[in-house]
Amino acid sequence: MSETRDKTTPEDTAFLQTVGERVRNARARRGMSRKILAKDSGVSERYLAQLEGGAGNISILLLRQIARAMDLPITDFLGDRAPLGVDQALLLRQIEDLSPEQLQELQGFVRDRFGVAASVKRHIALIGLRGAGKTTLGQLLAQAFGLQFVEMAKEIEVEAGLSLNEIFDLYGQAAYRRFERRALERITADPAPKVIATGGSLPSEPTTYAHLLTHCFTIWLKASPEEHMGRVVAQGDMRPITGQSEAMADLKRILTQREALYTRADMAFDTAGKAVTQAAADLATALRAHPAWLARDAAE
Structure with a gap:
């Protein structure tokens, strides 16, 4: 129909x-x-x-x-934007074959040469696969720093006026991505600093991830595939148990594919083998001592 x-x-x-x-x-x-x-x-x-x-x-x-x-x-x-001009198209064609390292070097050159100021990263954003602890550690980190905690999944629902399931059922993934981007832009436009727990797949959407990296001090919460799966099951999702070997293979493949994206974060924190309270305390300590965070405080 x-x-x-x-x-x-x-x-x-x-x-x-x-x-x-x-x-x-x-x-x-x-x-x-x-x-x-x-x-x-x-x-x-x-x-x-x-x-x-x-x-x-x-x-x-x-x-x-x-x-x-x-x-x-x-x-x-x-597209939402006007087509590229000749110079823009030529520049994009020239950078298509650059490696990730070369692209980062080019970004630094453009920023330094043309005075493109880096945005002050007022917010903290946690990224990682499902089961990384983004919500749990995010809430504790927000308490430790006296900041508001924001769950992106809930903000997407607010943006759409629908539940996540309804968004996917009625409009599909493309619509979800649009609501995700709008929600993130709304959240980061508010100058009040926040701790944001993102969806695991957000880094897969280039423009949304670029916005996150620009406006948020981003932390990759790392864990082993086995720990990721154990935490998902502990949350009450028994689907991985049904086809455990296939689910584990899928999880490892997703982690491999996203690792290059996750490494673009300002900081990585390994939660492997740590209880929640210990992980939260260690994360807060590591963040306070991180050079990029100290530079951020100085810029403020």
């Missing part, structure tokens, strides 16, 4: 007009007549005219044909 809509909203109309304008501008930059674009894309001139005028509710497949005919990514027409 497909979802239908009775009418086009003003927001829909504005979006269609933006898409049409981008197609028209891209065609003009390439010196292509509408007739030539119709021939190369297989989309009729009449339909192109409707599209460029903001009146054509084009399908994704037809828009992909148009993008291919102009040798452009389809995101140039659909």
